[in-house]
Amino acid sequence: MATDLYSLHLYEKIFPKNTTQRVLDVTILFLLSSLLVYRLLSLQHHGFPWFLALLCESWFTFIWVIVVTIRWTPLVYKTFPQLLLQRVQDLPPVDMFVTTADPVLEPSIVTVNTVLSLMAVDYPTNKLACYVSDDGCSPLTFYALVEASKFAKLWIPFCKKYNVQVRAPFKYFQSVLSITETVDHSWEFQQEWKRMKEEYEYLSRNIEDAAKKFASFDFDLSGELAAFSNIEHQNHPAIVKIICENKEGLLDDTPHLVYISREKRPKHPHYYKAGAMNALIRVSGLMTNAPFMLNVDCDMFVNNPRVVNQAMCLLLGSKEKDCAFVQFPQLFHNNPSDSLVLMYEYVVKGTVGIQGPLFQGSGCFHRRKVIYGLWPNDIENECARYFNSVNGEVDDDDEILVKEFGNSKEFVKSVGHALKGKMDIPMNPSNYLDAAHQVAGSAYEYGSSWGENVGCLYGSATEDHLTGIAIHKKGWRSGYCNPDPPAFLGCAPSSLISVIIQQIRWSTGVLEILFSKNNPISVTLTTNLQFRQGMAYLWNFTWGLRSIPEFCYATLSAYCIITNSNFLPKEPGIYIPIAIFVMYNLYTLFEYIQIGFSVRSWWVNQSMERIITMSARIFGFINAILKLLGLSETTFEITRKDLVHDQSTSSDDNNIDENAGKFAFDESPIFVVGTTILLVQLVALATGLLGLQQPPVGGQGSGLGEVFCSVFVVLCFWPFVEGLFKKGKYGIPLSTIYKSVALTSLFVYLSKISYTV
Numbered sequence: 119m120a121t122d123l124y125s126l127h128l129y130e131k132i133f134p135k136n137t138t139q140r141v142l143d144v145t146i147l148f149l150l151s152s153l154l155v156y157r158l159l160s161l162q163h164h165g166f167p168w169f170l171a172l173l174c175e176s177w178f179t180f181i182w183v184i185v186v187t188i189r190w191t192p193l194v195y196k197t198f199p200q201l202l203l204q205r206v207q208d209l210p211p212v213d214m215f216v217t218t219a220d221p222v223l224e225p226s227i228v229t230v231n232t233v234l235s236l237m238a239v240d241y242p243t244n245k246l247a248c249y250v251s252d253d254g255c256s257p258l259t260f261y262a263l264v265e266a267s268k269f270a271k272l273w274i275p276f277c278k279k280y281n282v283q284v285r286a287p288f289k290y291f292q293s294v295l296s297i298t299e300t301v302d303h304s305w306e307f308q309q310e311w312k313r314m315k316e317e318y319e320y321l322s323r324n325i326e327d328a329a330k331k332f333a334s335f336d337f338d339l340s341g342e343l344a345a346f347s348n349i350e351h352q353n354h355p356a357i358v359k360i361i362c363e364n365k366e367g368l369l370d371d372t373p374h375l376v377y378i379s380r381e382k383r384p385k386h387p388h389y390y391k392a393g394a395m396n397a398l399i400r401v402s403g404l405m406t407n408a409p410f411m412l413n414v415d416c417d418m419f420v421n422n423p424r425v426v427n428q429a430m431c432l433l434l435g436s437k438e439k440d441c442a443f444v445q446f447p448q449l450f451h452n453n454p455s456d457s458l459v460l461m462y463e464y465v466v467k468g469t470v471g472i473q474g475p476l477f478q479g480s481g482c483f484h485r486r487k488v489i490y491g492l493w494p495n496d497i498e499n500e501c502a503r504y505f506n507s508v509n510g511e512v513d514d515d516d517e518i519l520v521k522e523f524g525n526s527k528e529f530v531k532s533v534g535h536a537l538k539g540k541m542d543i544p545m546n547p548s549n550y551l552d553a554a555h556q557v558a559g560s561a562y563e564y565g566s567s568w569g570e571n572v573g574c575l576y577g578s579a580t581e582d583h584l585t586g587i588a589i590h591k592k593g594w595r596s597g598y599c600n601p602d603p604p605a606f607l608g609c610a611p612s613s614l615i616s617v618i619i620q621q622i623r624w625s626t627g628v629l630e631i632l633f634s635k636n637n638p639i640s641v642t643l644t645t646n647l648q649f650r651q652g653m654a655y656l657w658n659f660t661w662g663l664r665s666i667p668e669f670c671y672a673t674l675s676a677y678c679i680i681t682n683s684n685f686l687p688k689e690p691g692i693y694i695p696i697a698i699f700v701m702y703n704l705y706t707l708f709e710y711i712q713i714g715f716s717v718r719s720w721w722v723n724q725s726m727e728r729i730i731t732m733s734a735r736i737f738g739f740i741n742a743i744l745k746l747l748g749l750s751e752t753t754f755e756i757t758r759k760d761l762v763h764d765q766s767t768s769s770d771d772n773n774i775d776e777n778a779g780k781f782a783f784d785e786s787p788i789f790v791v792g793t794t795i796l797l798v799q800l801v802a803l804a805t806g807l808l809g810l811q812q813p814p815v816g817g818q819g820s821g822l823g824e825v826f827c828s829v830f831v832v833l834c835f836w837p838f839v840e841g842l843f844k845k846g847k848y849g850i851p852l853s854t855i856y857k858s859v860a861l862t863s864l865f866v867y868l869s870k871i872s873y874t875v
């Protein structure tokens with residue numbers, strides 16, 4: 119069947135011309151290398167600052183080499199999903215996963231919108247199943263899903279009948295505020311539209327009321343909620359409930375909807391999101407066993423109803439080994455000018471041209487077989503290594519399968535079917551409820567390969583990158599799809615502190631992989647990971663490390679002004695760093711403008727990048743070291759998602775909180791680092807301006823170059839400058855300022871003594 123669709127030419131590869139980009143990339147590389155050579159040649163005439171600058175610049179050059187390598191051969195896929203419309207009966211089933219973990223940080227209405235948007239995609243409903251994993255084991259989440267499933271029975275037909283573009287109801291009613299704004303003005307449509315809006319408002323009020331009751335412990339846990347009574351959230355049996363079941367496989371019914379809260383016991387590690395994903399993979403394997411699985415975070419709603427067809431163009435239109443998974447970009451509805459967009463544009467396109475994009479955790483379609491640990495050559499020899507007998511039948515007590523996949527006969531049988539590519543599996547989830555409880559158990563994985571070779575891998579807070587590299591190192595390729603309108607939109611963290619917490623988790627997570635047996639260098643040398651793909655992973659996994667040279671470089675200018683020394687060359691050598699600075703900034707600015715962003719958004723992102731690197735990522739680095747030394751445990755702090763339903767009454771698509779863009783500070787030590795960096799620069803600049811510098815010890819003293827660098831750092835940390843003068847939550851707390859003053863004094867003192875000795 120798949121081979122049949124393969125002949126349709128479902129996509130085309132486009133190799134964008136990037137000569138200008140290559141020339142500029144190489145020019146910057148040439149300038150960086152010249153600077154290094156210049157420094158090396160004159161090293162003996164200079165002191166410590168010169169040497170430290172050389173080390174930092176060597177690192178920057180190394181990173182730039184990686185960037186140039188990754189971006190050298192970009193690739194874009196153009197898909198033709200309309201070709202699949204005539205072949206609907208041949209389309210394969212797809213299991214869709216949503217993970218949620220906390221009904222407060224991730225309000226149920228957010229999850230409900232994501233689930234509704236998934237259930238309403240333009241794909242045969244009898245081939246879809248939606249599984250929601252609730253790590254919070256919250257009756258509120260379950261209740262909200264049950265209510266949502268009632269609304270879905272009206273919403274899905276409405277979306278399909280009128281070809282609604284955005285099928286997350288909050289977003290739909292937010293963008294189409296009144297009936298007069300809609301394209302279809304027929305009387306029938308108007309009536310249905312009004313009804314739908316009322317029904318959605320009823321649903322969101324209902325969930326909101328339930329949330330209030332839940333918060334005040336006034337939630338009635340009887341009837342279908344009885345399973346949730348008398349349980350602790352981190353200590354409870356598995357709860358699996360089928361909310362909707364399309365028993366007859368009807369096209370005009372809703373897709374299956376299944377709620378799963380895997381078993382949690384204090385003595386068993388649960389591995390956060392990776393553990394939740396593995397429970398989803400097993401339960402869905404039993405119940406529907408679709409050959410493809412989509413996973414999204416609870417805030418990532420479907421924004422383009424043809425997303426499954428888009429993914430199928432690459433998954434069915436390529437040879438299996440050329441497409442292990444299809445990743446869609448993670449874009450945000452509340453922060454459209456995020457720097458991530460730029461990363462997608464220029465870096466991800468590069469990886470697409472190598473071995474394929476990295477797995478980013480959300481908005482990704484996986485081939486089930488690949489997640490089950492298959493190698494590309496297993497496809498050629500029909501998974502022979504897994505089966506005792508290749509008689510076409512699958513034994514449910516096959517030793518190898520039981521050892522790898524755990525001790526559930528039903529599940530092992532389903533694995534056998536998945537590996538053999540059987541698709542004629544009956545779709546009756548309710549037949550497997552008992553087995554589903556078993557595979558969602560907290561001890562199920564013991565002794566098996568789950569988390570090690572099978573499923574989402576354990577051992578990093580960024581389980582997505584770890585799982586991704588394990589797939590690529592077997593030699594699989596992956597596909598990338600970036601349709602217009604965007605396939606998924608999520609909720610970007612809106613406060614600085616949430617951004618920082620998320621960044622700490624990410625940089626810790628990737629460093630955990632960098633310091634493990636999966637580090638890209640050894641993996642490139644010993645496995646099927648392509649050299650340039652290894653570089654792409656290295657670029658990703660060194661985010662936390664990059665904070666150190668950047669931090670040193672930023673403090674160097676202050677150090678030099680305070681001690682009246684220099685780290686920048688004097689004429690004519692100074693023209694090299696000037697050229698690098700000007701060229702790099704104009705280049706990134708040009709890239710922003712080319713995608714349609716403003717100069718302002720370029721600057722905000724540049725400065726945020728500096729702030730995050732020098733504060734959050736340093737903590738990520740420290741965290742990773744502590745974990746390596748066994749002094750700290752892996753945790754997963756969930757990012758707060760904003761309530762979305764209130765926005766249904768707001769008047770502007772881009773309506774962002776009026777305080778957005780302002781920085782809220784608290785007493786977290788992270789802000790001590792940022793404040794100290796700023797104060798050090800200010801003290802240095804004051805020393806220079808007030809003429810308090812000592813005469814230089816031998817050679818020349820600091821000059822305009824150092825002052826310029828310090829001013830630049832101050833400009834990057836401008837939100838902190840404002841924070842110094844503001845009160846309340848937008849001001850830096852006094853205790854933080856005191857700590858920073860103490861650290862700054864220490865820095866000044868140490869600088870002075872280090873320079874005189």
Ligand SMILES: O=c1ccn([C@@H]2O[C@H](COP(=O)(O)OP(=O)(O)O[C@H]3O[C@H](CO)[C@@H](O)[C@H](O)[C@H]3O)[C@@H](O)[C@H]2O)c(=O)[nH]1
Nearest residue numbers: 217218219253390391394415416479480579580754756757
């Ligand atoms: O114990 C847990 C913790 C988290 N989650 C879910 O994991 C998802 C991601 O959590 P979030 O707090 O939103 O983290 P982000 O940093 O926004 O997530 C990004 O980064 C993660 C890796 O750090 C990836 O797994 C995600 O897919 C990717 O979107 C959410 O749906 C959570 O509900 C769980 O299911 N169980």
Ligand SMILES: [Mn+2]
Nearest residue numbers: 415417608757
């Ligand atoms: Mn998220």
